[in-house]
Amino acid sequence: xxxxxxxxxxxxxxxxxxxxxxxxxxxxxxxxxxxxxxxxxxxxxxxxxxxxxxxxxxxxxxxxxxxxxxxxxxxxxxxxxxxxxxxxxxxxxxxxxxxxxxxxxxxxxxxxxxxxxxxxxxxxxxxxxxxxxxxxxxxxxxxxxxxxxxxxxxxxxxxxxxxxxxxxxxxxxxxxxxxxxxxxxxxxxxxxxxxxxxxxxxxxxxxxxxxxxxxxxxxxxxxxxxxxxxxxxxxxxxxxxxxxxxxxxxxxxxxxxxxxxxxxxxxxxxxxxxxxxxxxxxxxxxxxxxxxxxxxxxxxxx
Amino acid sequence: xxxxxxxxxxxxxxxxxxxxxxxxxxxxxxxxxxxxxxxxxxxxxxxxxxxxxxxxxxxxxxxxxxxxxxxxxxxxxxxxxxxxxxxxxxxxxxxxxxxxxxxxxxxxxxxxxxxxxxxxxxxxxxxxxxxxxxxxxxxxxxxxxxxxxxxxxxxxxxxxxxxxxxxxxxxxxxxxxxxxxxxxxxxxxxxxxxxxxxxxxxxxxxxxxxxxxxxxxxxxxxxxxxxxxxxxxxxxxxxxxxxxxxxxxxxxxxxxxxxxxxxxxxxxxxxxxxxxxxxxxxxxxxxxxxxxxxxxxxxxxx
Numbered sequence: 001x002x003x004x005x006x007x008x009x010x011x012x013x014x015x016x017x018x019x020x021x022x023x024x025x026x027x028x029x030x031x032x033x034x035x036x037x038x039x040x041x042x043x044x045x046x047x048x049x050x051x052x053x054x055x056x057x058x059x060x061x062x063x064x065x066x067x068x069x070x071x072x073x074x075x076x077x078x079x080x081x082x083x084x085x086x087x088x089x090x091x092x093x094x095x096x097x098x099x100x101x102x103x104x105x106x107x108x109x110x111x112x113x114x115x116x117x118x119x120x121x122x123x124x125x126x127x128x129x130x131x132x133x134x135x136x137x138x139x140x141x142x143x144x145x146x147x148x149x150x151x152x153x154x155x156x157x158x159x160x161x162x163x164x165x166x167x168x169x170x171x172x173x174x175x176x177x178x179x180x181x182x183x184x185x186x187x188x189x190x191x192x193x194x195x196x197x198x199x200x201x202x203x204x205x206x207x208x209x210x211x212x213x214x215x216x217x218x219x220x221x222x223x224x225x226x227x228x229x230x231x232x233x234x235x236x237x238x239x240x241x242x243x244x245x246x247x248x249x250x251x252x253x254x255x256x257x258x259x260x261x262x263x264x265x266x267x268x269x270x271x272x273x274x275x276x277x278x279x280x281x282x283x284x285x286x287x288x289x290x291x292x293x294x295x296x297x298x299x300x301x302x
Numbered sequence: 303x304x305x306x307x308x309x310x311x312x313x314x315x316x317x318x319x320x321x322x323x324x325x326x327x328x329x330x331x332x333x334x335x336x337x338x339x340x341x342x343x344x345x346x347x348x349x350x351x352x353x354x355x356x357x358x359x360x361x362x363x364x365x366x367x368x369x370x371x372x373x374x375x376x377x378x379x380x381x382x383x384x385x386x387x388x389x390x391x392x393x394x395x396x397x398x399x400x401x402x403x404x405x406x407x408x409x410x411x412x413x414x415x416x417x418x419x420x421x422x423x424x425x426x427x428x429x430x431x432x433x434x435x436x437x438x439x440x441x442x443x444x445x446x447x448x449x450x451x452x453x454x455x456x457x458x459x460x461x462x463x464x465x466x467x468x469x470x471x472x473x474x475x476x477x478x479x480x481x482x483x484x485x486x487x488x489x490x491x492x493x494x495x496x497x498x499x500x501x502x503x504x505x506x507x508x509x510x511x512x513x514x515x516x517x518x519x520x521x522x523x524x525x526x527x528x529x530x531x532x533x534x535x536x537x538x539x540x541x542x543x544x545x546x547x548x549x550x551x552x553x554x555x556x557x558x559x560x561x562x563x564x565x566x567x568x569x570x571x572x573x574x575x576x577x578x579x580x581x582x583x584x585x586x587x588x589x590x591x592x593x594x595x596x597x598x599x600x601x602x603x604x
Contacts, residue, residue, distance in 0.1 A: 123430070
């Protein structure tokens with residue numbers, strides 16, 4: 001099926017100025033970037049990251065793009081082009097590929113990303129989608145996990161917890177918000193929440209060699225977490241603390257920059273959940289006493 | 303396994319100047335290129351492109367890199383960095399990943415490619431490896447399939463046929479040769495032979511809207527094709543004409559440039575197999591009569 005499907009894809013792919021030669025040659029030819037280039041890859045597999053029996057394949061294709069767009073946003077970068085690998089079960093391969101690509105095209109259109117290339121195989125296995133996303137940042141301006149200093153504000157975008165109720169398939173990668181923040185302030189470090197607020201926060205802090213004093217009550221709990229807690233036997237807070245696939249951003253910056261962000265309406269809720277400290281680890285301050293918290297989360301495919 | 307294995311990979315990855323931030327953040331930070339950027343992705347899957355029961359996993363890892371390096375060579379480009387996705391069977395996942403990465407590291411070292419990022423999942427399925435390779439060419443200088451004109455020489459590197467005897471696992475991507483040719487002459491079009499000499503030649507000619515008059519007897523037949531013909535019931539020529547995975551290059555250039563190339567010793571045999579014509583299709587001239595040839599080859603994963 002590959003040749004005819006690739007011909008179909010060539011017809012469907014929008015021309016964007018960043019890609020000079022797209023699908024149909026030995027490789028894509030992409031225009032050089034100003035600044036530095038960003039590249040990441042993430043795959044999702046049926047039975048591990050989604051269930052083709054209950055999820056729409058368009059949603060699945062969208063998710064494959066969105067999780068990578070979220071990584072690019074977490075670098076404070078602008079996405080430009082994507083390469084897509086599909087491993088398809090032999091049965092109904094062409095229909096499945098077509099359905100998945102509907103979601104991929106939708107995300108590509110929304111975020112002005114060119115589909116620069118791809119590969120398609122059929123095999124005796126479940127649907128697997130791997131997306132490589134390319135983008136760019138101003139030179140030296142990538143938001144690394146290692147950049148947080150002491151006494152900085154820790155912010156989180158949106159609200160977290162309970163994404164499994166359905167939100168995880170159609171996350172909103174914070175690409176636009178990242179660009180707005182870059183205009184407004186200096187973000188010192190960032191990570192996206194894929195494995196859970198506390199686990200990803202712990203990773204960022206460890207990379208920056210700092211700790212945090214959290215304002216536990218200020219953590220923005222998503223309505224999905226509250227709804228889920230009615231049947232899950234866990235509290236809304238526990239969902240917010242450890243559920244994965246929120247695809248929100250955790251950001252650090254100076255307190256004065258944080259105050260600037262918190263005073264603006266950027267179209268997405270942004271909440272300060274604490275500040276960084278020289279004492280490493282996650283801590284909360286309650287009744288004048290420090291209590292250590294343990295990071296918990298979902299580690300994918302482990 | 304992902305976190306601990308990624309930590310192991312970080313330790314094993316060589317630092318190269320083209321990648322500023324490699325494995326371990328949300329995305330890699332890569333230095334901008336001079337000219338244009340090249341990107342391609344190709345996956346290989348157990349049971350489709352190799353057999354883990356009979357092939358060494360180091361060879362398999364090497365192949366996953368080499369087939370992409372061959373695509374980059376076919377653009378006349380210099381490879382710089384790679385992103386690797388592994389989908390691993392749950393049983394022995396860490397050992398398999400380690401063995402595959404030995405071959406990946408070997409190819410990366412040989413071709414000065416930085417491993418910039420990756421993703422690893424375990425699942426109920428066969429080993430699948432997807433590699434995205436990034437590189438660069440001088441602006442406007444990519445060797446496209448569409449660039450051949452009429453009355454140009456058609457050259458092929460190395461010798462073809464019979465790669466299934468083992469060569470397909472350890473191909474020699476013509477990266478160095480491509481750089482030498484770029485110094486010496488103007489290549490007007492190129493493709494690498496993945497699906498068979500005649501099929502890939504036909505694709506290149508179709509993209510360039512030209513045909514060819516082939517000197518059938520001059521096609522360089524690999525010793526593996528001769529050996530294989532003793533048991534396959536096919537002639538050495540048939541193997542050379544239609545076997546896949548040679549990963550040699552088909553190139554077009556002016557006859558005077560071809561004469562220059564043929565007079566040089568570039569360390570790899572290069573053979574002229576015909577010239578392009580305005581009459582489309584593959585033809586041979588025998589006893590003053592034109593006979594049409596049909597392209598044959600192996601279409602992967604179809």
